[in-house]
Amino acid sequence: MTKFNGFISVVIPTNVSVTKENEKLVIAGPLGKLSVNLKSKDTKGILSYKITETTIDLAVLYNTKHAFAFVKTLASLLEQKIKGVYMGYMCKMEVKGVGYRVSVENTSDVCNLVFKLGYSMDKIYKLPKYVKAFSTSQTSFCLYGLDKSYVNEVAAKLIALRTPDAYQGKGVLKTGTVFRLKQVKKR
Missing domain, CATH: 3.90.930.12 (Ribosomal protein L6)
Structure with missing residues (x-):
């Protein structure tokens, strides 16, 4: 088992787009749109993220167990939303x-x-x-x-x-x- 270093990449399929609108990540795909409000999820400011063409990169700003768990949970949530607009x-x-x-x-x-x-x-x-x-x-x-x-x-x-x-x-x-x-x- 590898040690988690506080950095996770969520892969974006080719026909799914992710954009940022007013502290929300809007995930659009062939079946529809879903959004994730990062401001309400990350109230303590322990997360930084970067959106590229093929990935969403999530990183922890503080080295605590709570921060690591939060980033893993948020990555799982984003993967579910991407799968939802892609397949349902x-x-x-x-x-x-x-x-x-x-x-x-x-x-x-x-x-x-x-x-x-x-x-x-x-x-x-x-x-x-x-x-x-x-x-x-x-x-x-x-x-x-x-x-x-x-x-x-x-x-x-x-x-x-x-x-x-x-x-x-x-x-x-x-x-x-x-x-x-x-x-x-x-x-």
């Missing part, structure tokens, strides 16, 4: 349970997810503008967006509509989630 993020989800269904309703501006989750009325979730959804079957759907944190935030809110049951596993969950079921108490 997708979260596959499913609905498990007898009679549980999901459908996507697209109107002019609004995308709604309609859930049948065993309640007396359907649960309707209005998606924010920055997250899109499409249904692959009656029990599975996908969320898509440019920002990973927004996609995961919406996924967490959807899971909260009907959290998976510990005994039968019924509910809304991410595809591939390993869910350990409890055993029913026996006499």
Whole structure:
């Protein structure tokens, strides 16, 4: 393992551009734009950066553990934003349970997810503008967006509509989630 020297370079793909506008880094790519407010992230002034054609160079101004950790975290955040405008993020989800269904309703501006989750009325979730959804079957759907944190935030809110049951596993969950079921108490 190599020792971290306080300097990290984040690679910028060819069809992605990074510019600085009013203390913000604006990352533009083929799918859209995202911005990172460096002034709010770096309140203590422990970071310096330089933008070139192919890289964003981040350097630590103070040799402390906190500064090193901050630079690594910020580099990871910038890599996520660059990947978001370049490819986007997708979260596959499913609905498990007898009679549980999901459908996507697209109107002019609004995308709604309609859930049948065993309640007396359907649960309707209005998606924010920055997250899109499409249904692959009656029990599975996908969320898509440019920002990973927004996609995961919406996924967490959807899971909260009907959290998976510990005994039968019924509910809304991410595809591939390993869910350990409890055993029913026996006499």
